[in-house]
């Protein structure tokens with residue numbers, strides 16, 4: 581069939597297999613053009629099919645030559661529906677890995693569940709013995725507990741309601757938006773979904789099953805950003821969950837003896853970040869400035885730099901609180917001073933000059949495998965693609 585993008589709000593309900601494959605190929609090409617990562621060799625990536633998790637897996641596999649197991653929650657094609665982008669990304673990743681003789685297997689299911697943890701542990705024990713790195717990169721809107729209770733995360737501020745500028749990316753119009761504060765229950769639910777409880781459960785389960793090396797490291801991802809995003813992020817409901825994630829890193833290190841780190845990453849267009857109010861306007865301004873200054877990075881550049889430069893085998897570069905700061909370039913005064921200057925005056929009249937809206941849309945469509953210059957979208961394409969290890 582001819583596969584075209586069908587967008588609804590922040591999501592695209594179709595994905596292009598050839599485009600997703602090309603995205604993965606380009607990320608592999610990038611890490612292979614850089615000096616090799618010398619790090620863990622048996623890596624479990626939880627949330628491995630898109631964004632930062634996919635880029636982490638590509639970095640560790642194709643630069644670090646690690647064996648990888650990826651946990652994904654994606655849908656294959658069915659009837660006239662294409663598969664999800666994460667499905668196609670993973671199919672391509674495994675195909676490229678096998679071509680290079682690299683071990684790469686995938687489990688498709690809910691990472692929060694006991695069943696997926698058990699299945700993963702059985703696979704590790706059967707194929708790898710133990711893992712020496714666990715990358716926790718879940719970005720989930722909800723979590724279903726074993727008893728069927730469902731917790732949903734919210735993207736709201738806390739305390740007082742908060743008003744600031746936002747952008748409707750479709751109409752390219754800037755307007756004020758007021759974000760209501762989350763209730764105590766909504767905050768607790770967001771912490772349940774995006775906090776550290778499940779990360780802790782994973783490491784505990786691996787440890788109890790003797791499926792993780794004592795010398796292993798584990799890393800989860802967070803965001804801090806500048807003051808203008810604090811009411812929505814750091815001091816918002818998601819920030820409360822990220823605080824919990826940070827506390828959990830201390831508990832994993834202290835109680836389980838597995839070195840656990842938080843890497844504070846740059847704000848980027850992914851399926852998750854597009855849904856946060858105010859943040860997309862900030863991202864478009866940030867992109868414009870960082871591209872002009874020549875210090876813009878995408879997921880793959882960030883993750884390569886994490887595993888090559890910051891989280892090395894024998895030395896880990898952290899700030900005084902113990903967090904790895906991959907947002908170092910985003911937070912440079914030369915970047916943030918410029919963002920603030922632009923933010924004060926941004927409006928419908930100057931939006932095209934002040935913000936990189938085209939760049940945003942380019943990244944958005946690419947996440948689903950569209951608008952890549954070397955993919956023939958007019959060609960009849962089979963949406964049914966297998967992931968080798970799930971065949």
Ligand code: NAD
Nearest residue numbers: 627629630631632653691719720801802803845847848850
């Ligand atoms: P993403 O939406 O691109 O990827 C999330 C991944 O999690 C996908 O592979 C998805 O399939 C998987 N997933 C979701 N629910 C799952 C489940 N129940 N079981 C198994 N897999 C599941 O998100 P992202 O932006 O790459 O976010 C990853 C992490 O990075 C998050 O912790 C996020 O807060 C953090 N982060 C993101 C940004 C940003 O700007 N995007 C910045 C800093 C930190």
